[in-house]
């Protein structure tokens with residue numbers, strides 16, 4: 097019930113940057129008739145309706161709401177459409193002694209279409225739970241003594257690179273008959289041909305029944321062919337036939353009409369008519385839908401299961417520019433002919449039990465750890481929705497693609513580029529559903545923990561893609577919106593901001609972001625180097641390390657020019673030249689300076705591993721100078737100052753000031769000869785952040801504000817210093833855990849979880865940011881995946897702690913009165 101306003105609507109009205117953005121927006125959206133990569137004038141309205149999405153990684157996603165509706169669609173890669181399609185429903189029919197006694201759409205809606213259906217299920221009798229990639233819906237059918245539980249499962253399985261790519265979801269309906277008589281139970285699944293856009297009425301769509309049998313297992317249902325010019329697809333609704341379970345269908349009905357013919361058909365005998373043959377093509381303006389129905393007899397006091405599935409097959413995709421054809425990852429297993437929906441449905445319905453077993457084996461140790469609070473378990477798994485529902489795309493490398501096509505004629509010496517991309521494909525996810533840029537790298541730095549811990553090969557593949565862009569350039573000039581200056585799109589030997597806009601041609605044209613010229617950003621190059629070593633540390637992939645080494649050296653050389661006074665420490669440029677892209681930083685800074693020292697440290701370590709003594713010496717020298725400068729210029733006795741410029745807000749306490757230490761800790765490089773930041777200083781800084789940014793902000797209940805003045809008032813000098821960034825807070829919590837401040841870490845993270853998932857009702861759309869009162873920004877954002885770094889920190893502690901402790905450091909302590917179930 098809480099309300100909030102989107103900050104996207106709150107544009108400062110009179111700055112030069114705003115005027116330049118507005119002019120650009122007008123040209124883009126009104127003259128070129130394209131959509132803006134960030135549309136500040138048309139933010140997505142907040143709807144507190146979302147639940148667990150359907151689908152594996154990179155094949156598109158369909159999100160269901162917690163009331164069961166099908167309401168968020170991403171079939172065209174990276175492009176979202178928010179529309180509840182009312183015909184997409186599950187309906188139950190109960191029959192006793194040959195008579196229908198109950199027939200009900202399992203929806204609380206009372207729509208103006210399909211009025212011949214029995215709508216308005218009383219929500220009081222339904223319960224929803226989600227633990228991504230699974231969800232459970234329990235329906236206690238009022239007055240019927242029958243309970244239905246629908247388990248929804250998507251194939252999102254760590255370390256699995258096959259089934260995790262499949263565009264399918266399964267609905268397993270458990271029927272418990274508490275009556276003293278047998279009941280015939282039918283579940284009808286109806287679906288509109290389309291996703292609720294105007295394309296559904298464009299004509300030429302058609303449906304056909306299908307049955308698919310393999311290895312003695314048979315599934316049957318309806319295919320809904322959606323024949324658009326760009327990215328045509330087929331939806332499939334199906335059910336598994338088995339002894340005692342009948343599957344019937346209705347090939348086509350009008351979802352805009354009363355739906356009476358469908359309703360009566362089911363009412364009559366608990367089955368659908370199952371006409372043979374295809375439907376005719378829809379006329380322009382006409383919409384079509386289909387239904388499949390699974391039925392079985394449930395004995396008195398007995399229990400039966402009905403298994404239904406939704407699959408969608410859009411194998412060949414074009415992005416907005418339509419220049420290149422891309423084949424989705426799953427086509428290597430199911431073909432790219434557009435006829436895979438029956439086989440996908442069959443695979444889903446015959447493999448979901450195995451998926452459930454694997455998901456359970458992965459989640460169980462965490463769920464059963466009684467030291468961990470239940471909010472954390474929800475946060476950890478449910479935030480993972482963004483891995484698939486982040487506009488995610490996973491495509492094959494074209495078979496004829498050569499290394500030169502990617503690396504340019506000079507080549508970058510990435511010897512394993514092709515084998516890696518050929519074997520694991522190319523992966524990209526959006527910065528946010530509203531910030532339409534793929535693999536925004538300064539943000540991926542935080543989110544990458546989820547990827548490397550769960551699908552490490554995709555992180556390696558993503559890094560190869562970034563390495564390729566580092567060695568390439570794009571000399572096209574363009575105007576940057578914040579400063580108004582013109583510069584080329586991409587310089588050589590720097591890490592790009594992102595690998596492109598799905599509305600254009602990602603990978604081909606990078607740096608969709610044109611707020612700032614990010615060639616001058618201080619964090620991107622460092623974040624590449626840090627990830628390379630972190631990935632190597634976690635995967636032991638030395639071929640990867642060898643390939644990335646020259647790229648790391650090249651970006652560090654570019655970065656060295658930011659050390660203008662040659663003191664071993666880089667300086668920021670007096671504009672917002674890092675991930676906090678509206679928070680100006682000038683001179684040496686805690687954030688970028690800390691990342692710099694951490695990157696220099698990992699350069700030393702990588703040089704040591706690779707036996708490159710000269711480079712090791714070079715960076716060892718820089719590190720010892722830089723450490724001294726960092727302490728001298730920024731340490732104030734309690735924490736590291738925001739920057740060294742001496743401005744009014746230089747002494748602000750930045751919640752992210754220990755980002756460098758966070759990464760070093762995650763790579764096991766935070767002690768002994770590798771200690772970069774003094775332990776006592778790190779702990780003192782974290783304690784100060786806890787006291788000021790966490791506990792002195794919103795009563796300690798909303799996480800950590802990005803910037804706090806030493807007197808306990810948020811730093812309002814910029815839009816972003818006054819925001820809480822959920823992904824930064826989870827990273828901060830991980831740092832606290834690494835440094836032994838476990839209770840503080842959990843308290844800090846809990847504030848964000850409860851604010852987003854409970855108070856603001858933003859489940860499955862965690863934003864980038866919120867303010868203390870009412871304002872939030874950028875729904876469904878990448879950064880909060882950083883919660884997986886908390887998990888890494890906990891696992892590290894568990895590995896180090898004595899066995900009986902379990903390693904969380906939470907023994908015997910109640911965390912805000914909410915220890916685990």
Ligand SMILES: C[C@H](CCC(=O)O)[C@H]1CC[C@H]2[C@@H]3CC[C@@H]4C[C@H](O[C@@H]5O[C@H](CO)[C@@H](O)[C@H](O)[C@H]5O)CC[C@]4(C)[C@H]3CC[C@]12C
Pocket residue numbers: 104107108111112113114117134136527531536538539578609611674675676677678815864
């Ligand atoms: C144009 C306004 C005034 C500029 C001036 O002073 O002349 C800008 C003031 C505030 C800007 C907005 C700040 C928030 C958004 C940031 C977003 O960039 C992405 O966000 C991440 C940070 O949350 C960042 O880490 C990532 O790399 C970026 O891709 C761009 C849109 C903003 C809404 C931004 C827009 C311009 C201002 C209104």
